[in-house]
C-alpha cells in the first residue's frame with residue numbers, strides 16, 4: 684500500500700461513447716503524474732470501451748451487486764465489471780443509499796464481493812445536512828463506516844470516501860476544520876475496526892471539489908485524495924484537481 688494521493692472521478696449517469704475521448708484526455712494527464720493514482724468511474728456501459736481505449740489507466744464502476752449471479756434484474760456482479768476491465772468499484776454512494784435504499788449491510792456484502800473478485804473498493808459515507816445541524820455528523824458517519832466495513836479489510840484494496848450529502852453537487856464544501864475533524868474521526872474508527880494497517884487506508888474527500896478548492900481540501904490531514912463528480916467530466920475541469928494533488 685502507498686500514501687500516494689488518489690483522485691477518482693465519479694461520472695454518475697453521465698457519458699456516452701462520444702465521451703470516451705474525454706477519458707482518454709484525462710488518462711493522458713494522469714500519465715504525466717506518475718506520483719499519484721487517478722481513476723475514472725464512468726457509467727457501466729462505457730467500462731469495456733474505456734478500458735480498451737486506455738489500457739494503462741484505471742477504470743472503475745460505480746456499483747456492483749453482492750452476488751456473483753442470479754435473479755437480480757438490472758444488476759452486474761463484481762466479476763462482470765472486472766471482466767469488462769474495471770479495477771475498482773465505488774460502493775454505498777449516498778445517491779444509492781437514499782434512492783436505492785441501500786443499507787450498510789448491503790455495502791459490506793458488496794465490499795466482500797469486490798475483494799473476492801480482486802478489485803479495489805471505495806466505500807462512501809456521509810451525513811445529511813439535518814444530521815450535521817443536529818450535531819450528529821461524526822456519530823452518523825462512524826456508524827455507517829462500522830456497518831459497511833468488510834471483515835478482512837486491507838489498505839491494498841480498500842479506500843473510504845467521506846462525502847457530506849449536503850455538499851454533493853451543491854457547490855458548498857464544509858469548513859476546513861470540519862473536514863479535518865471528520866477525517867480524523869474516520870481514521871480513528873478505521874483503527875478500531877482493523878487495527879494494524881489502518882493508517883494506510885486512504886480516505887478521500889468528496890463533495891463539490893473543484894480546481895479552485897482542491898489544493899486546500901487535499902492539504903487537510905487525513906485527506907488522501909478526492910472523489911469528484913461534476914468536476915471530473917472533462918480534462919479541462921479534472922486536470923487542475925489532478926495537478927493540485929501532484930503538487931502536494
Ligand SMILES: O=C(CO)COP(=O)(O)O
Pocket residue numbers: 693776846850851852853854889890891892910911912913914
Ligand atoms: O458525489 C460525488 C462524487 O462521488 C461528488 O459530486 P460533486 O463533485 O459533483 O459534488
